[in-house]
Amino acid sequence: MSNVNTGELLNFQDYSPSPEHNDRSARIDVEAVHTNQYTSSMSNSNYGFEEPKVIEEPTSPTQSNHNFWTIQYYQKYFDVKTSEVVERIISSVLPQKVSRNYFDERIKGKPDLYGPVWISVTLIFTIAVSGNIASYLQNTNNAVEWRYNFHIVSIAATAILCYVWLVPLALWAALKWTIAPDGQNEIETQASSSPTMMSLFCLYGYSLSIYIPVAILWTIQVSWLQWMFVLMAAFVSGAVLIFWLLSALRKSRYFIILVGCILGFHFLLATGFMLYFFHTPSNSVHTVIVSSTVKSA
Known part of the structure; x- marks a missing residue:
């Protein structure tokens, strides 16, 4: 039996583990910690199967093609800003205040009926009020008792509405069938050159805006001044229409006839307004006075 040094046994010994042993023990300790945390969480929590919830995102309403005779069809023509x-x-x-291609870029692509409707309604009541004022001024020095004429409203409404709807419709048909095709596909050429029906309604409705201040000026009982306002309103309104439609009118086989018809109808409209609502011939005053004296006798 070998002799053992008791002094060495009582002293502390330093055992440095090998690198392989150190890495392996550290890895085992880390794995053990994660394993204990996972098992403890599994034991403490209650797990149940839940079906995944499908979150429905709000979808924008689809634009369906509405019928021409429904109100929904015309909603897009009233979606316009005040600045426009x-x-x-x-x-x-x-x-000249807007660009040269303003009609093709803004009106032809996005026509509206909001402006034309309000311009037409405003013009109807402006003519009715101004016409009665002109009638009152014409009869101030006469013995005949003056009365307000309510029939002017219906007559002015019929004339303006017929003009705003029938004349653009006739012009649209004339441009559609008289534009000469310059390419292989005749249908595509006519669709690109000819303005749409709604764009013509929009253009004609806005062209009546100049008659609103002119209707007020027609109350001035000066014959030559009234006729000057007729020529000015008809020329300005008709020239603006020709200016915007010039590219389509040039492609028509009847360019001169269409230009003459546009100016002619505007001149007839202005002349009809002035003669019927604002102008009274000088002979009518004498006729009214003579008829009143005969009835009294």
């Missing part, structure tokens, strides 16, 4: 309406009213009197 003001800009189109200015362009109907002063086209």
Whole structure:
């Protein structure tokens, strides 16, 4: 039996583990910690199967093609800003204030009926009120008792509505069938050159805006001044229409006839307004006085 040094046994010994042993023990300790945390969480929590919830995102309403006779069809023609309406009213009197291609870029692509409807309604009541004022001024020095004529409203409404709807419809048909095709596909050529029906309704509606101030000026009972306002309103309104439609009119086989018809109908409209609502011939005053004296006798 070998002798053992008791002094060495009582002293502390330093055992440095090998690198392989150190790495392996550290890895085992880390794995053990994660394993204990996972098992403890599994034992403490209650797990149940839940079906995944499908979150429905709000979808924008689809634009369906509505019928021509429904109200929903015309909603897009009233979706217009106030600035656009003001800009189109200015362009109907002063086209140089906007770009050269304003009709093709803004009106032809996005026509509206909001402005034309309000312009037509405003013009109807302006003519009715101004016409009665002119009638009152004409009969101030006469013995005949003056009365308000309510029939002017219906007559002015019929004339304006017929003009705003029938004349653009006739012009649209004339441009559609008289534009000469310059390419292989005749249908595509006519569709690109000819303005749409709604764009013509929009253009003609805005062209009547100049008659609103002119209707007020027609109350001035000076014959030559009234006729000057007739020529000015008809020329400005008709020239603006020709200016915007010039590219389509040039492609028509009847360019001169269409230009003459546009100016002619505007002149007839202005002349009809002035003669029927604002102008009274001088002979009518004497006729009314003579008839009243005969009835009294």
